[in-house]
Amino acid sequence: MKGKAAEADGNIYRLPASVPPDSGEQLSLLTKHPDQPENSKVLKVAIIGAPNAGKSTLSNQLLGRKVFAVSKKVHTTRSRALGVLTEEDTQIILLDTPGLTTPSKVKRHQLEKSLLVDPWNTVKEAELMVVMVDVADKWMCSRLDFEVLKCLAQHPDIPAVLVLNKVDLMKAKDRLLDITAQLTCGVVNGRKMRIRPVIKPPWAEKRSERASEGEENAEPEDGSEPTSALSKEQLKTLRNQQGWPHFKDVFMLSSVDREDVDTLKSYFMVAAKPGSWQYHSEVLTDQSPEEVCTNIIREKLLEYLPQEVPYSMTQSVELWQDGEDGVLDISVKLYTKKETHMRMVIGTAGQMVARIAQEASEDLSRVYLREVRLKLSVKLKK
DSSP states (O other), X not given: OOSOEEEETTEEEEOOOOOOSSHHHHHHHHHSOOOOOTTXXXXXXXXXXXXXXXXXXXXXXXXXXXXXXXXXXXXXXXXXXXXXXXXXXXXXXXXXXXXXXXXXXXXXXXXXXXXXXXXXXXXXXXXXEEEEEETTSTTGGGSOOHHHHHHHHHOTTSOEEEEEEOGGGOSOTTHHHHHHHHHTTTEETTEEOOOOOOOOOHHHHHHHHHHHHHHHHSOOOTTOSTTOOOOHHHHHHHHTOOSOTTOSEEEEOOTTOHHHHHHHHHHHHHHOEEOOOSSOTTOOBSSOHHHHHHHHHHHHHHHHSOTTTGGGOEEEEEEEEEOTTSOEXXXXXXXXXXXXXXXHHHOGGGHHXXXXXXXXXXXXXXXXXXXXXXXXXXXXXX
């Protein structure tokens, strides 16, 4: 019963939708007329933030299924994907964006150019922006990422909320208020926050001066303003700005905690405005089953292989069919650029590639709601 309403104690609730393992079925689901009720409400949410802030983990938790790849390395999300959460009369469309990045980093990680354009395009469509910050990362949480600030400044008309993520990993919880004050410039929803000032040790002052000097001297990278409508003056002001004084609300949560995520979900439900649904209630994502599969394999490669190896690998789906025993048989070929990389992926006696296949097939079974037999082979790209 995926996505279908189920009766329980007289209340109607929906089980999380799933992704049909057949791409034709997924396509017809995406084009199916939305089964919206009379007083339908809708909200498009763009989740933005620096790479690795936990955007995809949050999206997965909100959806109730793992649709987006998650790993500890940056740039796990390679292109914009969309998740759909439908409950009662409300549909929340989650635009899961790649981390905002710059041309030099795109080159360094052999990333697609889409990583530069995508997040910017996504935000235009949103009715609410969620800015995620990883508070467990000491350097990232003292100021908002410059790309994120640019994004906020370009869309001042879209309401934005700040989500401080990974609070469970923070030892000194009292620091959360100081971080909030810094990232909001002490202003939330137009009101000044009252927080006693923190007396910084002298080295901390020097550290932040150095950081801003480094940024001042940074060469303007060509194309680093994809469609940037901001003037030089505005950009200069933003460079010296640590936070954004126009957040409507601030949430402190751990995106792996069900209850924390439900609080945010309720906020979205309340913020939704009357409007037509864009998708049928059984739709979970706009990704094809094959895309979900290659993304999850990529997640495992990022998790288990050293630094640069996964970024230079490509995949091709060789087989996708229903086995006689009702199991979905998938065969994927992984291409590496170097012989040494190939050996790493295979591992001693093939243990690494077997482990990746095993874990990915377990994840996929939960998304397709059926057993998956995944076979991976590794080949050197000539």
